[in-house]
Amino acid sequence: AQSVTQLGSHVSVSEGALVLLRCNYSSSVPPYLFWYVQYPNQGLQLLLKYTTGATLVKGINGFEAEFKKSETSFHLTKPSAHMSDAAEYFCAVRTNSGYSTLTFGKGTMLRVSP
Amino acid sequence: GAGVSQTPSNKVTEKGKYVELRCDPISGHTALYWYRQSLGQGPEFLIYFQGTGAADDSGLPNDRFFAVRPEGSVSTLKIQRTERGDSAVYLCASSLTGGVPDTQYFGPGTRLTVL
Numbered sequence: 001a002q003s004v005t006q007l008g009s010h011v012s013v014s015e016g017a018l019v020l021l022r023c024n025y026s027s028s029v030p031p032y033l034f035w036y037v038q039y040p041n042q043g044l045q046l047l048l049k050y051t052t053g054a055t056l057v058k059g060i061n062g063f064e065a066e067f068k069k070s071e072t073s074f075h076l077t078k079p080s081a082h083m084s085d086a087a088e089y090f091c092a093v094r095t096n097s098g099y100s101t102l103t104f105g106k107g108t109m110l111r112v113s114p
Numbered sequence: 115g116a117g118v119s120q121t122p123s124n125k126v127t128e129k130g131k132y133v134e135l136r137c138d139p140i141s142g143h144t145a146l147y148w149y150r151q152s153l154g155q156g157p158e159f160l161i162y163f164q165g166t167g168a169a170d171d172s173g174l175p176n177d178r179f180f181a182v183r184p185e186g187s188v189s190t191l192k193i194q195r196t197e198r199g200d201s202a203v204y205l206c207a208s209s210l211t212g213g214v215p216d217t218q219y220f221g222p223g224t225r226l227t228v229l
Binding site: 092103 | 162
């Protein structure tokens with residue numbers, strides 16, 4: 001089975017501060033990991049994904065994430081938050097174990113204050 | 115190019131009624147997925163199509179839910195005898211081949227409210 005845990009349903013930062021959104025996964029086989037962002041009344045948009053190779057993955061809008069196998073983590077970071085980053089962020093995992101599904105975490109709502 | 119589109123954007127129905135939700139995937143994408151997102155939760159998998167066939171329907175909650183993709187493009191999710199617990203946002207996604215590393219592109223969703 002595969003699962004995702006996102007620590008913190010809500011995270012608040014000030015504009016210009018570091019953004020850190022935590023994601024831990026559980027998988028018995030090598031995972032493929034994804035971060036999606038969801039703005040109000042919009043569909044999910046892919047920020048970045050890890051498949052194979054380099055463990056530090058850069059995505060859109062200045063976000064990046066690092067796959068750490070020893071910690072079963074895939075935390076999302078951005079050095080300097082912008083007001084437009086306020087949205088809900090979902091971490092997801094998929095594997096070659098026969099599951100066709102992306103398994104999502106419950107999401108983290110990011111609030112950015114001026 | 116056009117992204118994934120879903121109609122209607124909102125659907126309000128009464129308990130016991132039948133509803134159909136439509137998804138138009140990105141042109142050329144062979145894989146199509148349906149997810150359900152309840153309030154405060156991440157999307158949960160319902161069904162996956164590869165071409166015209168349902169490759170995995172293990173996420174459908176019961177036999178009131180059914181989906182089709184007759185020509186390998188547009189898909190319709192059908193819910194019979196709706197219940198209040200079916201209220202959620204239904205998301206559709208498509209990907210180029212269905213391969214595990216493929217990016218799934220999501221539509222804006224249909225918000226279903228069952229009164």
